[in-house]
Structures are given as structure tokens and as C-alpha cells.
Amino acid sequence: MIFKKDNRNFLYAPITTLYKRTSLTIKAVALTVIIGLSLWALLDYAQSSKLNKIFYIQLFDKLSEQAMEDRLRLDRYIKSFRKLADLMTSQKDVDNYVKNQNWSPDKPFRIKFYHKPPSWFPKPSLFRLLANPRYTFLLDAGGNVREVFLSHRGEQPHPALLHPSAIILLKSHEQSYIASIDNAPYLIASEPFVDSDGKKLATLMLASPIDEEFLSTSIGTRTPWHLVALISSDQDPYILTSSNLVELPSGTPLSSLRERYLVTGQEAFDYGSAEYYTKLVTFMSMKEADSLTSSVISTGRYQRNIIAPVFILTFAFIMLWVTRRINRLNIRMSDFSQQTLGGQKKDLQKGDQLFVLENRFQLLTKEVLEARELLKKQAEEKTSLIVNNAFDAIITMDDKGAITTWNPKAEVIFGWTRDQAVGRITFDTIIPRHYIGRHEQGIKYFLSVGKGPLFYKQFQITARHRDGHEFPVELSISPARSEESYIFIAIIRDITERVKAEEELAKHRIHLRQMVKERTTELKMSNEQLQKEIIKHKEAEERKAQLLAEVESINQELKNFAYIVSHDLKAPLRAIGSLANWISTDYADKLDEEGKDQLDMLIGRVHRMNALINGILEYSRVGRVKEEKVRVNLIEIVTEAIEMIAPPENIEITVKNKLPAVICERTRILEVFQNLLSNAVRYIDKPEGMITIACAEDNGFWRFSVSDNGQGIDEKYFEKIFQIFQTLAPSETPDSTGVGLTLVKKIITMYGGKIWVESEPGKGSTFFFTLPKE
Amino acid sequence: MRGKRPILLVEDDDVDVMTVKRALKEIHVTNRVEVAKNGEEALEYLRDHIKEEPCIILLDINMPRMNGIEFLKVAKQDDLLKMIPVVVLTTSREEQDKVESFKLSVAGYMVKPVDYQQFVDVMRTINIYWTLSEMPC
Numbered sequence: 001m002i003f004k005k006d007n008r009n010f011l012y013a014p015i016t017t018l019y020k021r022t023s024l025t026i027k028a029v030a031l032t033v034i035i036g037l038s039l040w041a042l043l044d045y046a047q048s049s050k051l052n053k054i055f056y057i058q059l060f061d062k063l064s065e066q067a068m069e070d071r072l073r074l075d076r077y078i079k080s081f082r083k084l085a086d087l088m089t090s091q092k093d094v095d096n097y098v099k100n101q102n103w104s105p106d107k108p109f110r111i112k113f114y115h116k117p118p119s120w121f122p123k124p125s126l127f128r129l130l131a132n133p134r135y136t137f138l139l140d141a142g143g144n145v146r147e148v149f150l151s152h153r154g155e156q157p158h159p160a161l162l163h164p165s166a167i168i169l170l171k172s173h174e175q176s177y178i179a180s181i182d183n184a185p186y187l188i189a190s191e192p193f194v195d196s197d198g199k200k201l202a203t204l205m206l207a208s209p210i211d212e213e214f215l216s217t218s219i220g221t222r223t224p225w226h227l228v229a230l231i232s233s234d235q236d237p238y239i240l241t242s243s244n245l246v247e248l249p250s251g252t253p254l255s256s257l258r259e260r261y262l263v264t265g266q267e268a269f270d271y272g273s274a275e276y277y278t279k280l281v282t283f284m285s286m287k288e289a290d291s292l293t294s295s296v297i298s299t300g301r302y303q304r305n306i307i308a309p310v311f312i313l314t315f316a317f318i319m320l321w322v323t324r325r326i327n328r329l330n331i332r333m334s335d336f337s338q339q340t341l342g343g344q345k346k347d348l349q350k351g352d353q354l355f356v357l358e359n360r361f362q363l364l365t366k367e368v369l370e371a372r373e374l375l376k377k378q379a380e381e382k383t384s385l386i387v388n389n390a391f392d393a394i395i396t397m398d399d400k401g402a403i404t405t406w407n408p409k410a411e412v413i414f415g416w417t418r419d420q421a422v423g424r425i426t427f428d429t430i431i432p433r434h435y436i437g438r439h440e441q442g443i444k445y446f447l448s449v450g451k452g453p454l455f456y457k458q459f460q461i462t463a464r465h466r467d468g469h470e471f472p473v474e475l476s477i478s479p480a481r482s483e484e485s486y487i488f489i490a491i492i493r494d495i496t497e498r499v500k501a502e503e504e505l506a507k508h509r510i511h512l513r514q515m516v517k518e519r520t521t522e523l524k525m526s527n528e529q530l531q532k533e534i535i536k537h538k539e540a541e542e543r544k545a546q547l548l549a550e551v552e553s554i555n556q557e558l559k560n561f562a563y564i565v566s567h568d569l570k571a572p573l574r575a576i577g578s579l580a581n582w583i584s585t586d587y588a589d590k591l592d593e594e595g596k597d598q599l600d601m602l603i604g605r606v607h608r609m610n611a612l613i614n615g616i617l618e619y620s621r622v623g624r625v626k627e628e629k630v631r632v633n634l635i636e637i638v639t640e641a642i643e644m645i646a647p648p649e650n651i652e653i654t655v656k657n658k659l660p661a662v663i664c665e666r667t668r669i670l671e672v673f674q675n676l677l678s679n680a681v682r683y684i685d686k687p688e689g690m691i692t693i694a695c696a697e698d699n700g701f702w703r704f705s706v707s708d709n710g711q712g713i714d715e716k717y718f719e720k721i722f723q724i725f726q727t728l729a730p731s732e733t734p735d736s737t738g739v740g741l742t743l744v745k746k747i748i749t750m751y752g753g754k755i756w757v758e759s760e761p762g763k764g765s766t767f768f769f770t771l772p773k774e
Numbered sequence: 775m776r777g778k779r780p781i782l783l784v785e786d787d788d789v790d791v792m793t794v795k796r797a798l799k800e801i802h803v804t805n806r807v808e809v810a811k812n813g814e815e816a817l818e819y820l821r822d823h824i825k826e827e828p829c830i831i832l833l834d835i836n837m838p839r840m841n842g843i844e845f846l847k848v849a850k851q852d853d854l855l856k857m858i859p860v861v862v863l864t865t866s867r868e869e870q871d872k873v874e875s876f877k878l879s880v881a882g883y884m885v886k887p888v889d890y891q892q893f894v895d896v897m898r899t900i901n902i903y904w905t906l907s908e909m910p911c
Contacts, residue, residue, distance in 0.1 A: 567836060567865060567866065570865045570888070571787055571790070571836075571865060573888060574789070574790070574793075574865070574886060574887075574888045575787065575789035575790070575793075577888045577889060577890060578789060578792075578793045578890045578893070579789065581889075581890040581891070582796070582890070603889075606888060607888060607889065610888040614867075617867065
């Protein structure tokens, strides 16, 4: 067996290898060429014979049509021949000529031959349209030929025509007549000339032998293959005459021609008064037909010769494209196998592209299967790694309830080793006896319905150790479908410690709750206390706000009051002043000195009152009338104040250092300096008055001072001088109203500054005041 | 004062009226003094075509019914009346009153002095000024 196989391999090996290694394209092209060529040859053979047949049938049909046409043409020509005779007798020239001839029947005569058209002969146009008779005869009344015109020079008519029989004349009258003269067919037509009495004067006779020339002109055989012949209608017909006497000589029997010619239109040719039956036959040379057929077939072959290579080339290109694609696929599969599956680069058996592809695919399938196995194995290893190292017990059981997996942690928790546990019924092993029924029911319910309350959740139950003691566990069961049956995966955690801790915690919690309760009560009480205080506080606040509002409104009223009262007080005051003045002037003669003094005192008091009122007005104006705050250069202000006061010459006012610019109401700051300076000037009691203005920075403030060397103020008046209407001057002094310093203090306080005085009686005083820098 | 046209004194205080009249007499101003007790009476006088148009109006600010500022607001809207020069004669030193008055184009603002002699000086000043100042006819 083995030997035989080897032997066969040995024999066929070179051929098989060659076949396998040849490119797919070359194989496909070779196959196409072989199949194409055989198909071509087969077709060529079948087609040519079939074509031949069809062609001959077609040709025969065509020839029959031609025969019909030939027949029609001959008919027409014969009719024209007859018509020509009619036309010629009705021609005036001929008629006249005949009338003028005196052809006495008794006188001997000679027949007159014309070789050129005689005078009585009609114009050539007539012949061209109708027919061209070979001989034209003029016969006298007795039927003797007198004159003849021969259209073919030197061609003498047959003697039978020069002396026509009465039968010829009779039969050729009124219709064309085919006569047989010496076995040769002739076409004859005759027409008599008649005078007015109906007496026959002469006769015109036209005659043409039906020969080669006649047939070819009357039917018009132009192509070489087209032959026409007149045959006898005997039992064994032969050719009487033909359009080509070389091809078809007279007397040839028709039967001998059937080999070489296609023959059609063997129709009886009868013209009423024909002397014998003839037939007009149309021939076509077989040689001609064959050459036509072969030319048609060769055209077909030529076309096929072009189409075949085009097909083969196209196919070859398509195959080339396909093999390239296959090659690319091969490369990609190889890459995939190496890169994705991690296969080794392997040399495949040599062969064509399809063979390689097949091999490659087999190899790939094998590699994929190997890779799948490897993955599966890895996955299983990983699973067992997880299961074995899990912190929880992992147990699986089949749908019968038998344990299938039992990991090391399960051994620790339940006290059964793996070998002991696997195969046991789960419920008998780990579930306390009173629970077993419920678990079994749960599993059965799930298997029948497909869902159950036990699954996919975590719950706490009591488990049983091998030694019989029960302990709390946390358990979750999830069913998983494995091929045909279910397996149930249970993950179990021993929570003995945790439960203990929780119980401990619960105790603590109760204790804590108690404590919180007690503390809450305390807090509640103190909170209530606080609430009450808050309410009280709120009430106090409200009261304060109310009071503030009241104070505000009282303050406003006071301001308005001061203003209105001052105004309204001034009018009567002025009236009193004026009236007192008029009394002292108008009634000067009636008043004694004392009266005058009293009136002057009255006027003096009016002036003081006026000054007081002005003071009040001035005071109330501060804070009531708002002026725009601008940056004011204090040097200018001081200069302006000095100008307004116009101090006496014995008083010198000096500004000790550079005064800053401050932002304030111009009028107010002017009032400050004006009041302080005028006070200083007023109370100077020395012959040399010295007033000094100074300024210094003091902790975000400007501190200004106005010093004089006046009479000074006792310390006990330091406060009093800033109160309204408090003046240290006697009330008779009209200028001193006790408003100035009050006004200054109000302005300074309004700007957020302070004012105070330092003084020593007899030596002088210094008034200090501060203004914020910003 | 210029011409013989009267002086319109708008003043509610009788003593002040007397004071003005006395002061004018003292400085020998012989123009007749027409007195209106408030702004309304003054407008009534000015719009009465029978009454002679005054050459000057001396106007108090604090008056009942229609005060001086209100009177000015009406008078300066009137094309005929706004030609007559108005000198405010008041007790008010209020800045606001001064501003309001000058906004309404008064010709002068005099504060009535308590002292009669000073009052006479004020009137003298007014007289001199309005005697010298050119006026449209």
C-alpha cells in the first residue's frame, strides 16, 4: 500500500507540483484559451453549415423574385413592341408616304433595303421609350414586302420574313406574336394602313429574333451571375436561346445544367398566339453562389477573431486583479496570525494563490482554536485564583443541591475540608436544620419559575458549623445558567465578630440616647430663657428706634422752630427798634435826658436781641444748610478771614507754618477761623497784640491752633465758653453774643474733629481744634 | 427816584411800610408809594391798566397768601412785568432765598437792618442806583 502510494507520488509529483505552483492567472488564461478555441471551432463548424443552408434558401428566394421580375420585364417589352407598331402606323409621315406609293400588284418589283433610317421611319426617341425592332417592313396591300429597314447593318432577315405567310400577318396583327422560324423564335407585330373608306393600303411589320441580344436588352441582365434563357416546354426541355450563349449555348438540355446552376421561374411562356410553348428561366451559377457564401462566412470568422482575444485579455486582467486581492488577503491573514494570535511565521507549502489561501485559512483556524483554548485556560486559572484567595467563603452547587465548589475560606468557616464537602448536599452541610426546608423550596421554586425571592440580594441568616454550633453569616445567592443546567453561587461571610460589635454599639447607643435626651431638656429650658431675653431685647431695640425717631423729629422741629422763630422775632424787633428811633428823633423836644437814655438803652437791647437771634440763626444753619464739599486751601481761608475782621494795627497775626488743603464746606471753615480770630482780636488787652496760627499732623488728623496774648480764660470756664449764649464779656458789649465758639464747636464736631482751649489768665489763650486728614 | 412813576412796595408789615415811607421821605424821594400786602395784591395792581406802572418794585419775601418768590415766578413769566426792576427787601439771610431770587433775575437783594439809620442808608443806596442806572422806556 505504502509503496504504491509512494510510487504514484513519484510518478505524478513533478506534474502536480508544477500545476500547484503555476500562478492562478496563467492557469485561468490557459483554461480560457483552451475552452475558447474548442468552442470557437465547434461554433465555426456548426455555424458555417447552417449559414450555408440559410444562405442558399435566401438566395433561392431572391432568385425566384428575380425570375418574376425578369418575366414582368419581358412582358412589358413585348407589349411595347406591339405598341410601337400601333404608334408608327398612326404617324403622319409614314401614312403620307404609304399613300403616295403606287405599289401595283401586277408590276414586278425589287425589295428596297435601308441600312440607315428611311424618311418614313419615326424619330429615335420613340424606340428608346418602347422597343427597338431589328427589322421594320413595309408591305403593300397584297402582302408583299416592298421596303425593309435593317437596324443592324448587313444582317439580312430570314427569307421567311421577306415573304411572310398570311398566318404570320394574321397572327401578328393586334398582338405580338412569337413565331418559330427555322426553330429560332421571333417576335413579330404588324399593323395595316387604312384609308378613309376602310380599304387596306399597306401593312407595317416589325420583327426581332429572340436571341442573346434581345434577352439581355429586354430583361437587362447586368450582373454576371444573372442569366436568363428561353427553354422549350418539351418533356426533356432544352435551351432555345439565352442571355449568354457562351455559358448557356442553345440546345443544351436543362437537366445537364441543374448541377452547376440554381434554376428558377420555369414558367410557361405563352402569348396567346405563340406558335409553341416556351418557358423563361432564370439561372444563377453555383460557383457565384459559393463565392458569396464563403465571403459572408469569412466576415463572421474575422469578427470572431477580433472578439476572442479581447475576451481573453479582459478575463486575464480580471483574474490578475482577483489574484492580487487574494495575495493581499493572504498577507493580512498572516499578519493577523502573527500579531494578534502571536503565531510563528510559518513557511507554507508552495502553490498557487488559492492553494496558499486555503492553507493559510487552515493554519489560522488552528491558531484561533489554540488561542481560544489558551484564553479559556487562563480564565479558569484566574477564576480559581480569585475563588481560592477570596476573603469570603465561595460555594457553588448544582441544581440538585450538591456542592461543586468549596474554597479555602469555606473550609475555615464551616470546618469541612474541600474533599469532604464537595458532593455533599449543601443544606445538610451548612444550613441549620430548621431552615433546610425553606432553602430547598426556594431553589425548586426558582427552577420552575425562573425567579425567586432569595436571589440577587444580601441577607443575614444563621449557618451551621461542622461541630453543630450556629453562627450568624451574611449570604448572597445568585443563580447562573451553565449550558443546560443552573448552578448557584453562594458568597458567605462570617459576621460573628461584627454582630457582637453591633450589639455592643447598640448598648452604647441606648446610653447615648438617654444622655442626649437629658441634655436636650436642659438645652430646651435655657433656650426658652434666651428666647424671652431676645424678645425683651427686641422690644428695647424697638423702643430705642422709636425714641430715636422721636428725637429726630423733635430735632427737626427744633431746627425749623429756631429758623422760623428767629425770623418772626426779627420783624417785631426791627419794628421796636425803628419806633424807638423815631420817638427819640420825632419827640426829642418832649423827652428829658432820662427818657432819651432809656430809649437809647431800648435801642441797644434791640441790637443785642438782633445779634442773639442772628447767632441762633447762624447756629441752626450749621448742619441744616448743606454746602458742597470742596478742596479748600486754608491759607486762602485764613487770609480771607483776616481781611473780614480787619484787625487794628496794633495786632499782628502770623501763620507759623504751611497750612494744608482740606475737603470741607468753604463757608463753614471760614466761619471757624473768622470766629476764633475775631475772639482773639477782641480779647487782646495789651498794646502789642500777637496772634499765631499753627498747624501740625496728629495721628491722622490736622491739629490747628490759634494763640493770642490776650487776657486769658480761667480754667473753670474752659467748658462753659463753648455753650451757647455763654460769654465772659459783660452783656452790654454788643458784639459778644456767646454764639461764636458754640458755632465753631458745632462745625468741628460735625467734621469729626475736637476743640479745646488752653489758657492762663493774663497771659493769653490757645484754641486747638482737629480735622481728619481725609 | 427817576420820573414821577410810583414805587410799588410789596410788604405785609405795617411798621416796615412806615419805615420805608419814612426813609424815602428822609432822602427826599417824592415818588408816590403804592403798597400791596402780598404777591397777589401786587399782581392785581400791576395787571390793572388804569393804575400807573411803577418804576421799581420793593419786594418782601415772607408774606402771607403769596410770598415774594412765588410773586417773582409769576411776574418774570410776564413779558411786560419782567421789565420792571425788582429789589428784594427782606429779613431773610437765607442762602436759598438769595439764590432763588437771583435765579428769578432780581435787580438787588437787601437785608432789612434792624437799625433805622442803616435802613435809611439802604434806601439811599437804592435811590442813587436807580437814579443813575439807564432804563428802557
